[in-house]
Amino acid sequence: MRNPHRTQKIAFAFLFLAILLILVPVGLIVFVIIQKGLPGISWQFLSDMPRQGMRAGGIFPAIIGTIYLASGAILFSLPIGLLAAIYLSEYAKDNLLTRIIKLAIVNLAGVPSVVFGLFGLSLFVVFFKFGASILAGAMTLGILVLPVIITASRTALESVPQSFREVSLSLGASKWQTIRHIVLPNAIPGILTGVVLEIGRAAGETAPILFTVAAFYLPQLPESVFDQTMALPYHLYVISTQVPNVAEKIRYGTAFVLLAIVLSMNLIAVIMRNKFRKLKKW
Amino acid sequence: MRKFKEFIIEKLILLCGLASIFFVALIFLFLLKEGLAVFKTVGLFSFLGGKSWYPISEPPHLGILPLILGSLWVTLGAAIISVPIGVACAVYIAEISPGKIKEVLKAGIELLAAIPSVVLGFIGMVTLVPLVKSIFHLPTGLTALSGSIMLAFMAMPTIVSIAEDALYSVPKIYKEGALALGATHWQTIWRVILPAASKGILAAVMLGIGRVIGETMAVMMITGNAAVIPQSILVPVRTLTATIAAEMGEAVVGGEHYFALFAIGIILFVISFIINVTADLFLHKRQ
Numbered sequence: 001m002r003n004p005h006r007t008q009k010i011a012f013a014f015l016f017l018a019i020l021l022i023l024v025p026v027g028l029i030v031f032v033i034i035q036k037g038l039p040g041i042s043w044q045f046l047s048d049m050p051r052q053g054m055r056a057g058g059i060f061p062a063i064i065g066t067i068y069l070a071s072g073a074i075l076f077s078l079p080i081g082l083l084a085a086i087y088l089s090e091y092a093k094d095n096l097l098t099r100i101i102k103l104a105i106v107n108l109a110g111v112p113s114v115v116f117g118l119f120g121l122s123l124f125v126v127f128f129k130f131g132a133s134i135l136a137g138a139m140t141l142g143i144l145v146l147p148v149i150i151t152a153s154r155t156a157l158e159s160v161p162q163s164f165r166e167v168s169l170s171l172g173a174s175k176w177q178t179i180r181h182i183v184l185p186n187a188i189p190g191i192l193t194g195v196v197l198e199i200g201r202a203a204g205e206t207a208p209i210l211f212t213v214a215a216f217y218l219p220q221l222p223e224s225v226f227d228q229t230m231a232l233p234y235h236l237y238v239i240s241t242q243v244p245n246v247a248e249k250i251r252y253g254t255a256f257v258l259l260a261i262v263l264s265m266n267l268i269a270v271i272m273r274n275k276f277r278k279l280k281k282w
Numbered sequence: 283m284r285k286f287k288e289f290i291i292e293k294l295i296l297l298c299g300l301a302s303i304f305f306v307a308l309i310f311l312f313l314l315k316e317g318l319a320v321f322k323t324v325g326l327f328s329f330l331g332g333k334s335w336y337p338i339s340e341p342p343h344l345g346i347l348p349l350i351l352g353s354l355w356v357t358l359g360a361a362i363i364s365v366p367i368g369v370a371c372a373v374y375i376a377e378i379s380p381g382k383i384k385e386v387l388k389a390g391i392e393l394l395a396a397i398p399s400v401v402l403g404f405i406g407m408v409t410l411v412p413l414v415k416s417i418f419h420l421p422t423g424l425t426a427l428s429g430s431i432m433l434a435f436m437a438m439p440t441i442v443s444i445a446e447d448a449l450y451s452v453p454k455i456y457k458e459g460a461l462a463l464g465a466t467h468w469q470t471i472w473r474v475i476l477p478a479a480s481k482g483i484l485a486a487v488m489l490g491i492g493r494v495i496g497e498t499m500a501v502m503m504i505t506g507n508a509a510v511i512p513q514s515i516l517v518p519v520r521t522l523t524a525t526i527a528a529e530m531g532e533a534v535v536g537g538e539h540y541f542a543l544f545a546i547g548i549i550l551f552v553i554s555f556i557i558n559v560t561a562d563l564f565l566h567k568r569q
Contacts, residue, residue, distance in 0.1 A: 008468035012378060018370035022438055023390045029397065029405050080298050087299025091292070103562060104302040110489070110558040111309060111551060112496025113399075114523045118530070118547040122312045126535055143305050150302065176288045204398025207498040207523075211530045233400045233499075240404050241503055255404050259397065266396045270389075 030259070037256025040249035046257070049219040050230075054239050055246055059254055061221055065134075065229030066261070068222065069213065070203040072138025073145055074195060081149030082191065088150070089157035090179055109147035113207040116144045120212040135225040137213025144208055145198040152194025156187040189276035193269045200265030204258065206233040216242075232258045313551055317544030320344065329545065335509040337529065337539040344542045346549075348511045352426070352519035353495060355512050356505060359430025360437055360494045365487050367434070368441030372486070375442070376449035377471055395439035403503035406432045411504055418516055424506030426519040432500050437490035444489055444565075448482020449475060485564040492557040496550060498523040522546050 048058030092098040120140030130136040160183050168178040206214075214234035222229040236254045239246040320329065324344050332345015375387050410431060415423030452475050460470040476483070506518025507528060520528075526543050533540040 004466045004469060008466045011468045011472070012374075015370045015374040015378060018367045019374050019387060021367050022371055022394065022435075022442075023387070025435065026390055026394045026397075029402070030393070032405065032409070033401070080301050083295045083298035084301050087295045091295060092299065101299060101302055103559065104306045106562050107555055107558045108302050108306050108309075110492055110496070110554045111306075112498065112523060112554055114496070114498040114526050115309070115313070115547050115550050115554075118316075118526065118544055119309045119312055121530070122316050122544070123308070127312070146305065147302065174284075174288060176291055200396065204396075204400070206398070206400045207527055210527055233398055236404055237400050237499060237503070240407060251404070255401050259401050262396055262398055263393070266392070 030263075033252065033255050033259055036248070037252040037254075037259075040253030041256060045250075045253055050217065051219070054217055054235075054243055055250070057219075059230075059232065059235060059257065061219060062230040062232045062235040062254070063257065064221055065213075065231040066203050066233070066258075068134055068229060069138050069141060069209065069231055070199045072134060072225075073141035073202040074149075074199055076139050076142030077146045077149050077198075078195060081146050082153050084146075084150045085153030085157055085191075086179060086184075088154050090175070090183065105147045105150055108143075109151075113144065113205055114210075116140055116208040117210050117212060119143075120208060125212055131226065132211070132213055132215075132228050133226045134213055134222055134229055137209045137229075137231075138225075140208045140212045141202045141205060144205065145202050148198055148201070149194060152197070153187070153191045156190025156194070157183060159190060160186045189272065189279075193272045193276070196265050196269045196272065200262040200269075203265070204233055204262045206237055209234060232261070310551060313544055313548045316541060317546075317548045318541075320538060320541035320545045323538060324542070329542075333511060335525075337533075337542060342538055342542075344538070346522070346525075346542075346546060348509050349520055349522050349525050349546070350549075351511055352505070352509070353521040353523070355426045355515065355519055356429040356433060356501065356521055357491060357494050359426060359515060360433035361487070361491055363430060363434035364437040364441060364490060364494075368438050368486070368490060369445050369483060371438070372442045372445035372449060372483075373471060373476070376446045377467075377475065391439050391442050394435070395443075399436065399497060399499040400503075402432060402436060403500035406500060406504040420516055422506060422518065424504055424518050425516050426505060426512055427515045429501050429505035429519070429521075430515070432504055433494045433497055436497055436500065437494045440493050441486045441490035444486035445479070445483045448479040448486060451482065452478045481564045485561040488557050488561040488564075492554055492561070495557075496523060496554055498527050502527050522550055526550075 045058045046063065047060050049060055050062075051057035088098070088101065092101070117140065120136055124130045124136035124139055125132055128136075164182050164186065165178055168182045169175070173181070209231055213228055214231050215228040216238060218228060218230050232254065236251070236258055239254060240251050324332075329344060329346060330350070331347055332343065333347050334343040334345050335348055336343040371391075375384055379387055406428065410428050411423035413423070414420065414425060414428045414431075456474050456478055457470055460474045461467070465473070501521050502524035505521065505524065507520045507524055508518035509520045509525070512519045526546055529539070530543050533543055
């Protein structure tokens, strides 16, 4: 006879092993990047132009480029995403159109990032003749983050209690006034959390900017939205695969800065979420 | 006046509500616009079934079979690794781990999801690739196997979080019923909870695989990028995504190579569309 309790013990041990198989490597990755990347970080590394074909100097233009691209992406996607979320949470009826919209959001979120790159290339760079530029790259990234912005905003809007709306409407406010003055202000924390998360994601994406904006080696700052720029994720790709003999310190340093930006955005989002949860009045 | 203003605003809201449909359609349209042109010179079957991919030779050979097999190979390997581990992980988090630890585990998984693909590719290059090389005594560690391991890792957060949701949505009474009949916790999980959540878990697996097929940067950095039909998992391969990413920079806009890369984009788009719609059907029906 098999002993069911022993079977359970063995099964649970295997499940625990699965957890370790994921979490240990994650911990190691972060640890290695911090351990090998941190010593290479100095004010000079962060604020200098790259020199000698990226084998020396700093990563300043890549940092600036990434900041431009990530904020541009949000500037483009937030208005559209927020209004789309308002439509879904406040106006949409439970019908076929709503079903299709939701399916489209899921699909947009599932499109491979390199396909976004192709799309950005054909629409913004070639068709609209923006050329490889910050504008083209930021708009491509904007469409990439749009589905998550919509979903996060919608969740925030829907978590505002129905009674708030009913009270406002019963006082004679119109539907838009209710949304503008009652629903939105109460949903802003949740929306902001989603936005911060997506800034981090936009900063870390490489494939969509490959052919729409990223410059291989451009040791100067962009002057307009029609300029190309360097960007951190692409820079990391370039110095780890395309340029031979880049010092380990520079490669790990770049990886560290990129990871630090992305993870600090995530951390800020988590802190915001916890803080606002406590402040909630309902 | 206010009526008019609100009318405008509400129309604008409706318009933005439709934006996702618009963008999905626009992406597909522009892929078609650029990609279909390749079929003027190459037949559909010799494009999909052609055994050689030499886009810059004269005349160019545009057969993507090696790339399709490369993607398939790497994806299959990643699925074999990530599905059992991912589902096991979801079961552990949803059923076994106590409250505080659960939060820590979920944070760890979220951390993994947040690491940019290019950083994982970089780490794979400096750690995993040399490891694979020395274990199997290979001339290079840039192989399909390295890619599969890295991608399995990247599919994990998707699989775990969706499978976990599926497990949570199994009604509590199922579990209580099984326990009341004297089943152990594990018997309950294995015979009752997992079967009841199977549709959601299937959706989780599909979306995880979708993530793997579409992944670009990490795969480009660690699979070696050799566009030949793979004979084993210990040789370099090149995936559909990596081909686009690696070659678009050199392709001349409006040239045959450029069109061919967009045609690959169409294939990727269609694959992800099918996966997402099917997974959505599974998840939707369950409710």
